[in-house]
Amino acid sequence: MKQSFWPKNWWLFGLALIATAGILGAILVPVILSARPVPMSTRCLSNLKQLGSATALYCVEFDNKLPLDSWLTGLYPYTKNHEMETCVEIASKNGLCGYAYKFGLRGRSPTSTTDYESTVPYFETDALGKDVVANLAARTKTRHEGITSVVFLDTHGKRLPADAKLK
Numbered sequence: 001m002k003q004s005f006w007p008k009n010w011w012l013f014g015l016a017l018i019a020t021a022g023i024l025g026a027i028l029v030p031v032i033l034s035a036r037p038v039p040m041s042t043r044c045l046s047n048l049k050q051l052g053s054a055t056a057l058y059c060v061e062f063d064n065k066l067p068l069d070s071w072l073t074g075l076y077p078y079t080k081n082h083e084m085e086t087c088v089e090i091a092s093k094n095g096l097c098g099y100a101y102k103f104g105l106r107g108r109s110p111t112s113t114t115d116y117e118s119t120v121p122y123f124e125t126d127a128l129g130k131d132v133v134a135n136l137a138a139r140t141k142t143r144h145e146g147i148t149s150v151v152f153l154d155t156h157g158k159r160l161p162a163d164a165k166l167k
Contacts, residue, residue, distance in 0.1 A: 040088050041144040044124055045157045047084040048099065051122045052155035054078035055110075064109045066121065067101070087124060089144070100125040110153045123150040 054075040058067055067074040072085050079085075087098030102121050105113075113119045124144075148164075151157045 041147055041149060041159060044087050044098075044144065045149040045159060047087070048122050048124070048149050048151040049155065049157040050079055050081070050084050051075060051099070052151035052153075052157065055121065056155050059110055064111065066105050066108055066110055068106050098124060105153075113153065117152060117154050117156075119153045120150045121153055124148045 055066065057078045058075060059065060076082075085099065089098070100123055102123075105119070105121050110116065110119075110121075146162045147159050148162055149157060149159055
């Protein structure tokens with residue numbers, strides 16, 4: 001009697017293979033989907049760092065003074081990119097900017113602040129107004145899994161938890 005290549009109970013092997021694939025899929029799909037906010041927050045951090053670099057160029061050209069009220073318009077010649085002015089997640093919802101400028105710094109010299117490396121001129125925000133700087137937790141809890149991006153006067157950027165305090 002000739003023996004078959006497939007064992008008698010080959011369907012049991014196929015069933016185990018399908019079950020293993022299902023379990024791996026159930027484990028991997030949530031992990032892959034949870035990784036989605038990281039690239040978006042990276043893009044926001046990159047946008048803010050570009051704003052910081054554009055601000056440094058603006059200061060060189062305008063006697064070491066920070067931009068006035070129209071900071072996006074004032075910085076456009078140094079960025080030449082309107083896409084970097086808007087957070088990807090905010091743009092897909094309602095088209096608002098998603099970034100804010102600390103207006104207490106407008107027109108001042110960046111080196112006149114005592115904490116040049118820890119002063120934040122630009123940051124992400126979901127709401128505009130004067131309490132935005134003070135209430136950081138209310139700003140970005142709807143975006144990037146509670147992580148917010150900020151840029152400092154010395155143009156380095158950082159991701160902070162939404163409950164961090166800004167200077």
